[in-house]
Amino acid sequence: MRSTRIAALAATTLLAVSGAHAQDRDGWPSSFTVGTASQGGTFFAYGAGWANLVSDELGVPGGAEVTGGPMQNMALVHNGDAAFGMTTMGPAAESIAGTNPIAPGLEMTNACAMFPMYETPFSVTALASSGITTIADIPAGARIGFGPAGSTSDTYFPLMLEALGVEFERRNGGWSDLGGQLQDGLLDVVAFAAGVPIPAVSQLEVQTRVNIIEFTEEEQATILEQFPVSGFTIPAATYTTLQEDARSVSMWNFAIADCSLPESFVHAAVDVVMSDNARMVNIHRAATETLPEHWDKNTVMMWHPGAARWFIENAGAEIPDDMIHGE
Incomplete structure (x- = not known):
């Protein structure tokens, strides 16, 4: 009898802890x-x-x-x-x-x-050794990784950079893969659209020196006018590379x-x-x-x-x- 009461008490306690999650499960997958x-x-x-x-x-x-x-x-x-x-x-x-x-x-x-x-902030990363510190520094024909095909970055970032006058070769892939290609010199820039801190960027910071490139006020205004995004600031504390907040846009x-x-x-x-x-x-x-x-x-x-x-x-x-x- 005692063991039965203990079992019943345990079941009641489990139900209380689970709350509503333990009830009304009709049709749940x-x-x-x-x-x-x-x-x-x-x-x-x-x-x-x-x-x-x-x-x-x-x-x-x-x-x-x-x-x-x-x-x-x-x-x-x-x-x-x-x-x-x-x-x-x-x-x-x-x-x-x-x-x-x-x-x-x-x-x-x-x-x-x-x-x-x-x-989701839109941000640009390049190796420090590339000398690319601004959007205007990106050379014509630069190999830019835009993330997986059909992703938010791949859908919007190419159009944004075109609106800013950047000419590029478009590359796709997973973020970890693109980060590796950037480090190996197979890409000039990676255009990220992901919540910060982006794991691939944080990993790059550990392995090499990078530049996280912000938009100028004029570039930001151009993007805000043409695309369904809002202004955003990447806090300096997000990455060890950043010395001050970085201007961006987000969705x-x-x-x-x-x-x-x-x-x-x-x-x-x-x-x-x-x-x-x-x-x-x-x-x-x-x-x-x-x-x-x-x-x-x-x-x-x-x-x-x-x-x-x-x-x-x-x-x-x-x-x-x-x-x-x-x-």
């Missing part, structure tokens, strides 16, 4: 994947971290999947090939409009907003969910991520911006009902019904 990007970039490190956190807290096996980045993630989630993913506002808008290059003409409306992640990132996933599952997953920011910051410093008040940075995607309910209940979000999927 047996496992899940999070579409991220290439290894060496912020999407992969951040995505793998929150996938593991959600898996541990909810008791549902899950993990990160290496992908081509925001455009491919929209396609994977829309098609139901991944439960969750990570995207950026620009690629999300293009995907919903049917102009995603992965599937031209397909309006990817089954990928719903889940939670705000962080801003917001959001986690996305298959719109057909159960409301209770997505609500519980959002709660795991958004209820304890310190845990997220331990995963990646970019998560300092993974805060409930940034719900309003989603201006293009329908919200998953479970996610919308969490932000309405916990962040005072005013999300209109016509921005919530199925409402």
